[in-house]
Amino acid sequence: MLEIMENHQLKASEIKENYSLVDLLTHLGYVPVKRVRNEQLYLSMLRDSDTTPSFSVNDKQGTWYDFGEGKGGNIIDFGLLYWKGLSFPEVLEKIALTCDGSVSVLSAALNYKRQPLVEKAPNYEILDIKDLGSNPAILNYLESRGVGQVAEGRLKEIYYYVEDDDKKRNKFFAAGWQNEQGAWEIRNLYFKGCLGHKAISFIPNSEKRLSVFEGFFNYLSWLTENKFAPDSVLVLNSISLLQVGIVKAQEFQDISLYFDNDPSGRQATLDFQAAIPRAIDRSGIYKDYNDYNDLIVAERRSYQLER
Numbered sequence: 001m002l003e004i005m006e007n008h009q010l011k012a013s014e015i016k017e018n019y020s021l022v023d024l025l026t027h028l029g030y031v032p033v034k035r036v037r038n039e040q041l042y043l044s045m046l047r048d049s050d051t052t053p054s055f056s057v058n059d060k061q062g063t064w065y066d067f068g069e070g071k072g073g074n075i076i077d078f079g080l081l082y083w084k085g086l087s088f089p090e091v092l093e094k095i096a097l098t099c100d101g102s103v104s105v106l107s108a109a110l111n112y113k114r115q116p117l118v119e120k121a122p123n124y125e126i127l128d129i130k131d132l133g134s135n136p137a138i139l140n141y142l143e144s145r146g147v148g149q150v151a152e153g154r155l156k157e158i159y160y161y162v163e164d165d166d167k168k169r170n171k172f173f174a175a176g177w178q179n180e181q182g183a184w185e186i187r188n189l190y191f192k193g194c195l196g197h198k199a200i201s202f203i204p205n206s207e208k209r210l211s212v213f214e215g216f217f218n219y220l221s222w223l224t225e226n227k228f229a230p231d232s233v234l235v236l237n238s239i240s241l242l243q244v245g246i247v248k249a250q251e252f253q254d255i256s257l258y259f260d261n262d263p264s265g266r267q268a269t270l271d272f273q274a275a276i277p278r279a280i281d282r283s284g285i286y287k288d289y290n291d292y293n294d295l296i297v298a299e300r301r302s303y304q305l306e307r
Contacts, residue, residue, distance in 0.1 A: 012076055015092055019099050021075045022059045027098045028082075032057075036164065044068055046081055047239070048262040052192040069240050070198035124195060126184070128159040129176070138175050141189050146296035147220035150227070151175070154220065158184050160195060177201065177216040177235075185216060185237050200241050202248060203233040210234055210252035212245060212272070212279075214259055214291070221292040222258060231256070239268050246275045255279040260291045 022032075022040060032040035033053040038060045041053035047068050054067040065072030071081070079091040086094060132139065135157050142148045142155070158176035161169040174186035176195075183196025201216065211231040213219040219235050232252065236245045249255055249272075257272055257279050259265040269281050286295035 012092060015076060015095055016062060016074050019075055019095055020059055021057055021062065021064055021078060024075060024078075024095060024099055025057070036170075038164070048260075048264050052187075052190065054192045067193035068238060070194065070238055071240065123163045124160055125163075126158060126160045126195060127171070128157075130157040130159070132157055132175075135173060138173065138188065141187075142175060144189075144297075145217055145220075145293060146300040147217060147224060147293075150220050150223045155216075156184075158186055158195070160186075177237075179237055187217070194237070198238050198241065200237060200244055200248065201233075201235040203235075205232045206230045207232075208252060209254045209256075210249055211256045211258060211282075212236070212249060214239060214265065214268070218258055218260075218292040221296040224296060239264050242268050242271060246272055249276060249279070253278070256282045258282050258285075258292055261287065262290055265291070 025031075025042065025045070028045070030042055030045050032042050034041040038058050040057045040059065042055040042057065043051070043053055044055040044066050046055065046066055055064065056067070057064045062074055063072060064074075064078055071077075075095060076091065079086075079095050080088070083091055083094055132142075132152050132155055138157055139148060142151045154177070156176045156178070157173060159171070159173045161171045163169050172188075172191070174188040174191065176184040176186050178184055179194075179196075179199040179201045181197045181199035183194055183199060185194050185201075186192075209231040210233070211219075211222065211229070212234045213222065214236050216235050216237070219233055223229075234245055234248055236242060255276060255278060257269050259269045259272075259281075261283050265283070269283065273279050273281070286292050289295045289298065
């Protein structure tokens with residue numbers, strides 16, 4: 001497969017040219033949930049909380065993009081994020097050994113200049129934005145998540161198309177939540193993503209109290225039980241925006257954190273409290289569940305069974 005130089009050094013360029021990211025993911029035990037033309041969609045292996053396929057791989061171009069993280073790149077960029085504790089040469093070796101098990105990389109070409117993570121070139125267009133109410137499929141989805149009543153006036157119906165590599169336009173619709181950059185976090189029964197640049201969402205209210213959430217479904221879940229809470233609200237829309245959120249939260253005295261009960265959520269809580277010690281972890285409210293929305297969905301099902 002790959003010709004090894006006599007000094008056993010494996011150049012990064014050879015890794016990119018000779019190894020397939022799909023093949024690497026297969027060897028790591030990941031299989032695509034869905035295929036759309038040249039793109040294969042996976043549940044993200046970079047995030048523990050992914051429940052819908054939002055990690056896209058274009059094996060023809062040798063690129064990937066994680067819609068939840070707002071990051072993408074080539075096979076080496078993936079390896080550096082997947083094996084965070086390894087050095088650059090160790091990641092090159094890990095990729096080679098994982099893919100074929102026969103390559104021993106003693107050292108790597110250290111003069112490789114790592115390319116920055118790139119955002120996927122837009123291949124979509126928003127066709128229409130409507131108030132909730134005209135699309136039963138969207139309403140039913142929001143009801144299934146237990147937030148149908150509080151979503152009105154806070155979410156929109158987003159109609160858009162995505163253009164594939166053959167220039168074919170595939171039309172979709174989803175519930176949309178807007179961030180500070182004017183982009184839309186979109187969700188439906190089958191997809192989770194962002195149309196535009198990832199950014200936080202901030203809802204001003206109290207000048208002293210702030211409640212912080214990872215995603216908007218957790219905010220809406222909290223809202224179902226706290227309809228008249230005076231708190232200002234900060235939704236990160238991605239754990240990768242934690243530092244942006246910390247800066248925004250500095251001005252508030254009373255800060256409540258409602259992050260997920262998974263490794264990334266717990267680490268985010270620790271990082272947030274390390275930066276702002278007065279922030280209080282509220283995840284105990286849904287301690288038996290991954291997040292606030294899981295609690296609301298479970299309570300909704302229990303109520304329906306009792307009726």
